[in-house]
Amino acid sequence: MTGSERSLAKGSAAPGPVPQGTIRLYSMRFCPYAQRARLVLLAKGIKHEIVNINLKNKPDWFFEKSPLGLVPSLETSDGKIIYESPTVCEYLDDAFPGKKLLPSDPYAKAEQKMLLEAFSAITSIFYKIFIALKNGDVEIKSQFFEKFKKLEEALAKKNTPYFGGESVSFFDYMAWPWFEKFSYCGLEGLLDKTPNVKAWQDRMLQDPAVKATYTNLEDLSGFYKLYIENSVEAADYGLNSENCSPKL
Structure with missing residues (x-):
């Protein structure tokens, strides 16, 4: 590279x-x-x-x-x-x-794309959360969890290690970048309420591509401080x- x-x-x-x-x-x-x-x-x-x-x-x-x-x-x-x-x-x-990260089966491919569309509800409010939590707004955390628990339900229903099945797939990589930022935003406690997603996160942390692109908490904190200051x-x-x- x-x-x-x-x-x-x-x-x-x-x-x-x-x-x-x-x-x-x-x-x-x-x-x-x-x-x-x-x-x-x-x-x-x-x-x-x-x-x-x-x-x-x-x-x-x-x-x-x-x-x-x-x-x-x-x-x-x-x-x-x-x-x-x-x-x-x-x-x-x-x-x-x-x-291949997306399955060849049309329905299985559609499942991942529908899940990605649902995940957009999480990403759309993510950046509001760390600002709100820094200001003591805990209500937004419960609102976020209402959307986040849909991931737990989807993974429990599928009953597989990853959202696409037995190995890392398209949706797993599409969702991962936001999970790196949970600890910075004070959201890691949500994983205690979603055991299937927590187990998925632990598996993803062992993935070579995830390891290679991982951003540590210190750098995230420094970046967001400057980002908020524009x-x-x-x-x-x-x-x-x-x-x-x-x-x-």
């Missing part, structure tokens, strides 16, 4: 053409939506490079790579652009050989002059 560590911001030069045999991911180190794509790239062993974008101070050229100005976005060596995290991840699963330095939290060069 190659790619920039420090994010590119307004005024930076656009990267050159994507090398043949490689796919480029436009990302941001702390973005859970971009982490979805990184998980899939690693799980499938796809040769890729990563270009991090400062989402608080985006380069003008980035809108050519992502019309909505969001990450993740993919760029192929022949100039194709794919964006929106579920679309990016499904494209990677379809376009590249190796382990700081343009948030995206590069934890980097220093020794590791700001491209990673080869």
Whole structure:
């Protein structure tokens, strides 16, 4: 894997053409939506490079790579652009050989996509939660749990180690990035009420792609502090002059 560590911001030069045999991911180190794509790239062993974008101070050229100005976005060596995290991840699963994350059975595939749609209710309020909890609002925590327990019900009904069956699948990777942030948001106690999801989380922590993309609590805390302050330095939290060069 190659790619920039420090994010590119307004005024930076656009990267050159994507090398043949490689796919480029436009990302941001702390973005859970971009982490979805990184998980899939690693799980499938796809040769890729990563270009991090400062989402608080985006380069003008980035809108050519992502019309909505969001990450993740993919760029192929022949100039194709794919964006929106579920679309990016499904494209990677379809376009590249190796382990298939979405099942071939139409109904099983539909099940995962329906579960992902339901999960969007959790992600849509997630960022409100850590701010509310810091302000002592416990009511939002119970509201969150009402949505979160649907995951427990789905996993209990399926009675398998993972949401897709006996091995890690598409939905497992799509959901994972938010679970890393539970302890920061004071939500880890919810897992005591959802034993099947807790067991799933423990299994996911052993997955090689999860280990490779995991963000520790100290870095999360530093990032969110700057993010809440609307700081343009948030995206590069934890980097220093020794590791700001491209990673080869």
